Amino acid sequence: xxxxxxxxxxxxxxxxxxxxxxxxxxxxxxxxxxxxxxxxxxxxxxxxxxxxxxxxxxxxxxxxxxxxxxxxxxxxxxxxxxxxxxxxxxxxxxxxxxxxxxxxxxxxxxxxxxxxxxxxxxxxxxxxxxxxxxxxxxxxxxxxxxxxxxxxxxxxxxxxxxxxxxxxxxxxxxxxxxxxxxxxxxxxxxxxxxxxxxxxxxxxxxxxxxxxxxxxxxxxxxxxxxxxxxxxxxxxxxxxxxxxxxxxxxxxxxxxxxxxxxxxxxxxxxxxxxxxxxxxxxxxxxxxxxxxxxxxxxxxxxxxxxxxxxxxxxxxxxxxxxxxxxxxxxxxxxxxxxxxxxxxxxxxxxxxxxxxxxxxxxxxxxxxxxxxxxxxxxxxxxxxxxxxxxxxxxxxxxxxxxxxxxxxxxxxxxxxxxxxxxxxxxxxxxxxxxxxxxxxxxxxxxxxxxxxxxxxxxxxxxxxxxxxxxxx
Amino acid sequence: xxxxxxxxxxxxxxxxxxxxxxxxxxxxxxxxxxxxxxxxxxxxxxxxxxxxxxxxxxxxxxxxxxxxxxxxxxxxxxxxxxxxxxxxxxxxxxxxxxxxxxxxxxxxxxxxxxxxxxxxxxxxxxxxxxxxxxxxxxxxxxxxxxxxxxx
Numbered sequence: 034x035x036x037x038x039x040x041x042x043x044x045x046x047x048x049x050x051x052x053x054x055x056x057x058x059x060x061x062x063x064x065x066x067x068x069x070x071x072x073x074x075x076x077x078x079x080x081x082x083x084x085x086x087x088x089x090x091x092x093x094x095x096x097x098x099x100x101x102x103x104x105x106x107x108x109x110x111x112x113x114x115x116x117x118x119x120x121x122x123x124x125x126x127x128x129x130x131x132x133x134x135x136x137x138x139x140x141x142x143x144x145x146x147x148x149x150x151x152x153x154x155x156x157x158x159x160x161x162x163x164x165x166x167x168x169x170x171x172x173x174x175x176x177x178x179x180x181x182x183x184x185x186x187x188x189x190x191x192x193x194x195x196x197x198x199x200x201x202x203x204x205x206x207x208x209x210x211x212x213x214x215x216x217x218x219x220x221x222x223x224x225x226x227x228x229x230x231x232x233x234x235x236x237x238x239x240x241x242x243x244x245x246x247x248x249x250x251x252x253x254x255x256x257x258x259x260x261x262x263x264x265x266x267x268x269x270x271x272x273x274x275x276x277x278x279x280x281x282x283x284x285x286x287x288x289x290x291x292x293x294x295x296x297x298x299x300x301x302x303x304x305x306x307x308x309x310x311x312x313x314x315x316x317x318x319x320x321x322x323x324x325x326x327x328x329x330x331x332x333x334x335x336x337x338x339x340x341x342x343x344x345x346x347x348x349x350x351x352x353x354x355x356x357x358x359x360x361x362x363x364x365x366x367x368x369x370x371x372x373x374x375x376x377x378x379x380x381x382x383x384x385x386x387x388x389x390x391x392x393x394x395x396x397x398x399x400x401x402x403x404x405x406x407x408x409x410x411x412x413x414x415x416x417x418x419x420x421x422x423x424x425x426x427x428x429x430x431x432x433x434x435x436x437x438x439x440x441x442x443x444x445x446x447x448x449x450x451x452x453x454x455x456x457x458x459x460x461x462x463x464x465x466x467x468x469x470x471x472x473x474x475x476x477x478x479x480x481x482x483x484x485x486x487x488x489x490x491x492x493x494x495x496x497x498x499x500x501x502x503x504x505x
Numbered sequence: 506x507x508x509x510x511x512x513x514x515x516x517x518x519x520x521x522x523x524x525x526x527x528x529x530x531x532x533x534x535x536x537x538x539x540x541x542x543x544x545x546x547x548x549x550x551x552x553x554x555x556x557x558x559x560x561x562x563x564x565x566x567x568x569x570x571x572x573x574x575x576x577x578x579x580x581x582x583x584x585x586x587x588x589x590x591x592x593x594x595x596x597x598x599x600x601x602x603x604x605x606x607x608x609x610x611x612x613x614x615x616x617x618x619x620x621x622x623x624x625x626x627x628x629x630x631x632x633x634x635x636x637x638x639x640x641x642x643x644x645x646x647x648x649x650x651x652x653x654x655x656x
Contacts, residue, residue, distance in 0.1 A: 078612065115635070130510065152619060234643050282602045284512040305602065308569050312598060346603040 072387050102225055109133070109229055111140035113236045114155070116244040117263035119366035120147050121359065122288060123154025127304045129182030130283050133233055137412040138307045148367045150359040153292045153303045158285035159274065168271055175270040181237045191227035199232055216480070251373075262373030264271045268339050269365060269375040280305055283347065292355035295400045295407045297348040300354060301389040309353055309410050311417050314340045314424040335428035340421040343410040352402040354409035509537055511564060518608055528610045530561065538563040542574070544610060546653065547617035547618040551645035552580070555653030559589075559613070561606065572609055581641070581648040583622040583631035591616070592626035 068403040096104075111392040114126040114135070125144045127136065146152040157178045166174070197204045204301060207224050208217050244264075273288035280287055280302035316333050343353040365372040402409050517537070520530050528544040532538070542559040546552025558577040563571050572598060576589035584592040595604060595612050625631030634641040 131569070132565075135569070282512075283510070284515045299603075310603070315598075344601070346601045349599070349601065 044421055064320075068154075077381055097433070098221070105229065105393050106232070107175050109233050109481055110236060111144060112239055113233070115240050116247070119263070119265070120150070120154040121302075121363050121365055121369065122265060122269055122372065123156040124180070125155065125367075127155045127307065128157050128180075130174070130185060130285065130304050132188075133184070133230060135175055135308060138310070139415060142413050142415070143303075143307060146408055146413070147303070150368070151357060152306070152355070153290065153357050154366075155303050158272070158280075158283070158287055158302070158304075159277070160285065162279075162286040164278060168261075168275075172267045172271050173276055175274050176248070176267075179239050184234050184237070186231075186234060188230070191223075191230060194227040196224065196228045196231055199228060199235065204228065260373055263373035265365075265372040266375045267374055268377040269363065272363060272375075272377050290358055290360055292347050292357045292408075293403070294347055295343050295354040295402065296350035298399065299345075299347040306355055306410075307413060309343050309346060310414055311340050311343050314338045314421045334423045335432065338425050338428065340417060340419065352409055352411070354400075354402045354407040354412075356400055356404075356406050357408070374394055418473055441498070512568060513538065520607060525607055525611060528614065530606055530610060532637075538567075539563045540606070542610060544614050544617070546649060548615055552582075552617045552649050552653070555649035557653050563606075563622045567605075568602040572606060573606075574609065574613065579648060579652040580651050581619050581630060581645040582617065583625045583627055583634045583641075584616060587625040590626060591656075592624060 072372055112126045114124045114128065116124075118125045125147055126140070143152065147154045152295065157175075157180070159174070159178075195207045197207045204224060208220055212220060247261045247264055254260050277286050277288050278291060278300055279285065280291065280300065282301060282305040285302070287302050291302055293300055294304055299450070316337055317339055342349050342351055345353045362378070363375060365375050398405050514537075517532055527547075528543070530542045531542045532540050540561040540563075542561050542635060544557050544559060546555035546557065555578075557580060560575050560577055564573060564575040574591060576585055578589075578592065579587075580589075586592075590614065593616055595601075595609060620634065621629040622634035630641070633644070
């Protein structure tokens, strides 16, 4: 048993093997059944080979807790910024403007999109940019930037949660066995999260240290051909940062070209783009007549729950997507020349290049979400359908439970011994809503409804009373 | 304590250097995510000549999550309840990270100019607004004088 898991872990480490080619088969399986659209992008092999895996069946096929933990860890490992995994001066994982917990996109898909140059890489942002900086000043500032932003080591939510020895995969000894099974599960999940948070900091820290050491070593190395070519050359840093743009969402300064919204051609950095996603499943919002009673969400049919594709942050066009035109003046890192070998074109060559340069942003008109060049928000989170189904199932289960409790209350009611026979066989079905309640007597039904109504009203009253007190 | 994102710092600076007419927003000294806000009632609305105090809080996930805004001054409005909570689409489902403190406060000012009783938060007010608009408007004016007088 223990051996199996150790092996699994080894396989994951294989992923860390810094494969510089896309589609090396080390990607994790992903639920992509919903989204075949991304297929024509040079990713086809990856995407297809994964298409048959989970998809919306995810929820039906129970994975063991440990399997799920390992998947989460492997996702987290793909979110570590590695200095030797770069594309055109940027990286394959976010710099850290948003917290770890907010990174819930599919990292292997995004990595593939970046290396295929369908999505801008994650650049290290500058907090500010001053046009008066000289070339040397700019290079020095960029050289001093960390691979990843500082991370809060002890966020409030993990306070007082033991993490044990992070080197050991098993942490069962940290769980309080005197708790109920349910509480133990909760505690286990909390500890797992706290441990993962620490591990991510550790993994990123190792990478930061390696980056720094390599930089120092390169500076000491007099022979340029012996320097680590994975490090960006000063020319590369100068070229990409000398002309940048502020992302209108995080207000940070990034090298051009950024991504542009497919609909209204507004710039957006990749770090903000991967944050934009569908809202949580919800019931459709309806305008109501205040003179009529409102149906509470609890009484609605779970199948009415909807999930809408993210809208463009700038113009609210549904189904947000971006296009990206890779730079023509550099192709470094994965699929290009080593970043350390990059030399800026000489002055006399620049003029020739500038004319055809795409750095002004796309001049193409807006594109449909089906366009093969477009990357939509749904594409990088192919599990949205499974999430919707899961939420529907959860609500249906809750409403069935409520019905079951209701029916069993009637069963034990001594006034109606006759019901026992008629009700026990049929029992509550998972889809039963209030409307399908099994009550043969219309008078009793009416009475029930009145009691329910009275309870609801008194709850509302109580709420009103409390709120008016608070207001005083 | 995590450091303040650059975006919040820049927004605060820009609010101070380029203020919106009729609106003020200043961060608290001890919590730079918490703003004291005033909005002047729009001209030709029942709230004209009133100055309304609000509080605005930028949650941890801002700008991916909308700011939390609440009226502190009492106001008679179908989309604002007794606790000062506001029913406004951009504060909920229609929030976009490209919106800012500035644009949110402008939307609230616009809501004062055009109440929408068909999407109410304060049911009693909305009901009155639909049944007898004239009376409701006079009540809104009265409350404005009573609670939102200029100091």
